[in-house]
Amino acid sequence: AQKITQTQPGMFVQEKEAVTLDCTYDTSDQSYGLFWYKQPSSGEMIFLIYQGSYDEQNATEGRYSLNFQKARKSANLVISASQLGDSAMYFCAMREGDAGGTSYGKLTFGQGTILTVHP
Amino acid sequence: NAGVTQTPKFQVLKTGQSMTLQCAQDMNHEYMSWYRQDPGMGLRLIHYSVGAGITDQGEVPNGYNVSRSTTEDFPLRLLSAAPSQTSVYFCASRRGQGREQETQYFGPGTRLLVL
Numbered sequence: 001a002q003k004i005t006q007t008q009p010g011m012f013v014q015e016k017e018a019v020t021l022d023c024t025y026d027t028s029d030q031s032y033g034l035f036w037y038k039q040p041s042s043g044e045m046i047f048l049i050y051q052g053s054y055d056e057q058n059a060t061e062g063r064y065s066l067n068f069q070k071a072r073k074s075a076n077l078v079i080s081a082s083q084l085g086d087s088a089m090y091f092c093a094m095r096e097g098d099a100g101g102t103s104y105g106k107l108t109f110g111q112g113t114i115l116t117v118h119p
Numbered sequence: 120n121a122g123v124t125q126t127p128k129f130q131v132l133k134t135g136q137s138m139t140l141q142c143a144q145d146m147n148h149e150y151m152s153w154y155r156q157d158p159g160m161g162l163r164l165i166h167y168s169v170g171a172g173i174t175d176q177g178e179v180p181n182g183y184n185v186s187r188s189t190t191e192d193f194p195l196r197l198l199s200a201a202p203s204q205t206s207v208y209f210c211a212s213r214r215g216q217g218r219e220q221e222t223q224y225f226g227p228g229t230r231l232l233v234l
Contacts, residue, residue: 004161033221035222035223043207043227043228044228045228046225047224050221050222091161106164106167106177107162107223109154109162109163111159111160111161
């Protein structure tokens, strides 16, 4: 079974509108972390936002917020007021287990969603 | 800080050749890792290190070697390149554990083409 599922291969949004990118995950661990990364056409991976499994509030970073629904195992990214520069590939990722010592905490990525922002 | 740097940016190899992808970070991060990105498959973990002298295998380690002699450097060696290793390779690092420290920061990537 996929650990991270991003069901939207591509999404379109009008500039200045909000958009939600879906992510569901599968883990039996109690402690885990969820991340979103942006990959523009230039290729670099840019960290956007992090949510820990024990965090009671949804994470927010500027125009980015993470809609964390633990019981449904979903961690959707919401981008408010979309800008043309938001056009990129977006990856959801999960760190399972301990994130310290020799356990490392392996990061597993979804297949990504391509977001296109129209003017 | 330069962050995470990778060299080369682009490389073409012939089947059977060996080479080393370089990765360095100047943030004094303990944890470093190598991923490969293939179309339609997201990123997959090749090898990782939790500190100097300590390395371990990730999801797709076959055909690759790593070593970690210093905190700053984490080179990835392709022993005998195969066309299946054509990919984009990313190096990443993070400080440690805990909310503020476990975010991974990625280098710019190395595009590798094996003919």
